[in-house]
Amino acid sequence: MAHQQVSCIGRGLLNRLIIASASSFACGVVLSQPAAAAPPSQRPKPPSVNGRTYVFGAHQDGRPGGAPGGQGPRAQRALSGSAPKKSLPTLCSWWRGGVAVCKPISVPDDKPEGKPKVSPAELAITEWRRLPVPAPVVRTAPPRGRDGLVGLPHWFWVANWRPLTGRAEAGGVWIEVTARPQNLTIEPGGGQRPVRCSGSGTAYDPSRPAVSQRTDCSYTFTRSSFRRPGGAYRVRATVVWGGTWTGSGGTGGVLPPLSRSVSFPVRVVEAQSLYR
Secondary structure (H helix, E strand, O other): OHHHHHHHHHHHHHHHHHHHHHHHHHHHHHHOHHHHHOOOOOOOOOOEEOOOOEEEOOOEOOEOOOOOOOOHHHHHHHHHHHOOOOOOOEEEEEEOOOEEEEEEOOOOOOOOOOOOOOOHHHHHHHHHHHOOOOOOOEEEEOOOOOOEEOOOEEEEEEOOOOOEEEEEEEOOEEEEEEEEEEEEEEEOOOOOOOEEEOOOOOOOOOOOOHHHOOOOOEEEOOOOOOOOHHHOEEEEEEEEEEEEEEEHHHEEEEEEEEEEEEEEEEOEEOHHHHHO
């Protein structure tokens, strides 16, 4: 009886020990579960750059590539740590699969070296505006300071009727402009019709008879200037200049016309007044 009681007590104690051991084992399993459940470490493939600046590599542990969303900072760190240094900044675009396409970009310089290049046409226009085209030097017959006569032609001509040239170089190009006087217009004043001359006019030669000389640049006054302001007509002479240019590289062309004018008084009297 006593032996059976001890056996029962022993079996109960053994059961308790087994239960406690099982509990301890279960606790150990629970406590060690995070370490046992961790997958084996997988190192990502380091990024690499080929000759066309395409970047390959894993940007997440255990996974090649991946979507750009959420992986941008890590991918950028991998890219900046492995891409070769360039003299120009690069702009990268991400494709699917974790592939980046990078292109060098140029940044405008705040202080460009040298002077900006100018075209021959622009240089020609600049030189044309700077060309010292003179005002016409007008001669008359009768000479200025002497009275003209009503009914007799008053001659006009320009003494400085000659071409001008100018040359300029800039930005590795050169040009040459030429200005030539084209025509002469005489406005006699007093609301009278102007005279347009085909050229510079013909100089009057006092050593030759008047009847043997001709000109297309004269005006015959029909009224005296007695009642005009200052007792004289205000005559205006205008010369129109045309221009052409040639330049480097076989360039050339026509320039816009220029005009230069001068005005002066002309006193005209009636012939009978000479006999008073």
